[in-house]
Amino acid sequence: MLAGKRILLIIAAGIAAYKSLDLIRRLRERGVSVTPVLTRAAEEFVTPLSVSALAGEEAHRDLFDLTKEAEMGHIQLSRVADLVVVAPATADLMAKMAGGQADDLASTLLMATDTPVLIAPAMNVRMWEHPATQRNLATLQGDGVAVVGPNSGDMACGEHGPGRMAEPLEIVAAIEARLASGPLAGRRIVVTSGPTHEPIDPVRYIANRSSGAQGTAIARALVALGAEVVFVTGPAEVPPPEGVTLVKVQTARQMHDAVMAALPADAGVFAAAVADWRVAKEATSKMKKTAGGLPVLEFAENPDILKAVAGLEDSRPALVIGFAAETDDVIRHATEKRARKGCDWILANDVSAGTGIMGGTENAIVLISDAGAEEWPRMTKTEVASRLARRIAEALEAG
Known part of the structure; x- marks a missing residue:
């Protein structure tokens, strides 16, 4: 090359x-x-x-x-x-x-x-x-x-x-x-991936189940089409892709700050499984078992990265894409989420027990947009990424 x-x-x-x-x-x-x-x-x-x-x-x-x-x-x-x-x-x-x-x-x-x-x-x-x-x-x-x-x-x-x-x-x-030459040459795209870890104490944390495989595949597919990719990742199981600007984070607040620092961009793909809540007051030393009973944890809401980016005025990407991992009534919940967040597209999938999608190598996507719900056949996460990258290139080219 x-x-x-x-x-x-x-x-x-x-x-x-x-x-x-x-x-x-x-x-x-x-x-x-x-x-x-x-x-x-x-x-x-x-x-x-x-x-x-x-x-x-x-x-x-x-x-x-x-x-x-x-x-x-x-x-x-x-x-x-x-x-x-x-x-x-x-x-x-x-x-x-x-x-x-x-x-x-x-x-x-x-x-x-x-x-x-x-x-x-x-x-x-x-x-x-x-x-x-x-x-x-x-x-x-x-x-x-x-x-x-x-x-x-x-x-x-x-x-x-x-x-x-x-x-x-x-x-x-x-x-x-x-x-690289390609339909996304000269385009800057922010991709988030992996889970976030929200500390309870120095040895325990709250997290979502995410390997980071889908977000990594998306970033790799965008680079292959010539995009400049800022890859903001939590502690994922899979190694990050080559050819990206890599930003590693642990918590939702760190991911929020890293995304905002990466803007402006032409598009944002928010594939990370961000924890919705964190412990309001992280313990500075390991919490011990006591005879007095179970500890009581008070929770606070984490920043909503997708909604925050979609609501920007001056630096909002032209295309803001979110993900919805659902366990039932996928299309309805994803459609409601898209309206709530104000994003352009939602990629929804069924991660209920038995699908093998969460942590697996395949995915079954429903793309929610202004045009309605478009169901994609089950395919590998690499194939999903390639298809999405091409759709992003087409959408940006069309303005």
């Missing part, structure tokens, strides 16, 4: 810069030409010699190279590639991009390009969660910049949380998705 493509790879500072060396190798293995650009600070982490050796091209570093600038070299660099990739993308460089600042080679290239841009953020968890970074991220996404990662995990600074740069193969998959 990538053979013959040209990537302009901008490497910013940070310990994650070492991953850029493996990224170059992975891209070269796939027949990609990589033109590397290093910020001055990036040279503290990787050397121009190592980058050039792996890329097979000179590592560009200085905006004011008189030989090249006589021919406006920075303009040429910014426009001959099929895609500009920034990995790692630091908080500082993201701020420059969002603010339109151009005071070195990397930021000038990003300002001068009319080529699609993909960034792989990497920074301390507090920097990633800072309101300024989140505002800049929203601005960049609104400008059409694609994002892969960051992932959660341990960091070089000793902290733990979101901020780790996506792994090289994840970035390669995101590059493939960004350069």
Whole structure:
């Protein structure tokens, strides 16, 4: 898929810069030409010699190279590639991009390009969660910049949380998705998947039964049609698909916040089995059995993600799709749910005992829309996903 493509790879500072060396190798293995650009600070982490050796091209570093600038070299660099990739993308460089600042080679290239841009953020968890970074991220996404990662995990600074740069193969998959051609090319779609876990105490939680298989299959099918997919998943049993911007969450409130941060989007597919309730007051230590009887749990309602997105004014996706897992009177309950939530489509299924759908490999869908109820034959979840992805492409094309 990538053979013959040209990537302009901008490497910013940070310990994650070492991953850029493996990224170059992975891209070269796939027949990609990589033109590397290093910020001055990036040279503290990787050397121009190592980058050039792996890329097979000179590592560009200085905006004011008189030989090249006589021919406006920075303009040429910014426009001959099929895609500009920034990995790692630091908080500082993201701020420059969002603010339109151009005071070195990397930021000038990003300002001068009319080529699609993909960034792989990497920074301390507090920097990633800072309101300024989140505002800049929203601005960049609104400008059409694609994002892969960051992932959660341990960091070089000793902290733990979101901020780790996506792994090289994840970035390669995101590059493939960004350069893919298909009916959903240029479309941004948010997909939720898996269950949510609502803690009771440090060792117990409330959850819905969901493997995440259907949501994962949908995300994979959308990527195959060229969509840029933000995949917000709870603790699912199945591994996440490649080629998506992966956001892992645990609770319904975290999923709500992640979805809102991922907007604007052309469509939203809300396949996650979100717990409707949570314990109003989570215990900070393990609850013990006592002779006094059973504990009394007070519940609170979780945010209604589907209804919240469907009710947005400025950033509502053009197509909002929900799911309804029912055990009886499927069409009536799903039709009522669609009206209650204000979404465009509901994909309803019968998950009662004996169907084998919940946690299984097959599904039997009824699509509820303005046109009424359309029953699909029982098929694999992969086939359901492919059919839905094609319908989404047709609906978005039709406006």
